[in-house]
Amino acid sequence: MAKLTAKQEKFIIALMQTNTVVDACKQAGITSNTGHKYLNDPDFKQEYLNVRRETMQQATNKLQQSAVLAVETLENVMVDAENSTPSARVQASRSILEYAYRSLELDDMQRRIEQLEERLGQ
Structure with missing residues (x-):
């Protein structure tokens, strides 16, 4: 996989922190056209997907860690x-x-x- 530029990395971080591509472009200091160009680049797409998957894996791990406490809470209410x-x-x-x-x-x-x-x- 090709190495991303600093601007592309900054854009990925911005995409993860904002609600829209336009906002991410502003936060990353790039134009909307550049942002869409990045989003159409296969290497960029793959790295963005990797970051999103890693983020979801971290969230899933956190949920799994809380699962025992959640079951104990339900048990306590039940009894x-x-x-x-x-x-x-x-x-x-x-x-x-x-x-x-x-x-x-x-x-x-x-x-x-x-x-x-x-x-x-x-």
């Missing part, structure tokens, strides 16, 4: 008859069951995909 309303307890129970079933479904689908891949590989 706390003294401080939780009945509707909150029911909702927490439903959430736990829903996510547990989804997890089983995903595990089952993963297992089936792996079996299919094994068959196709033979």
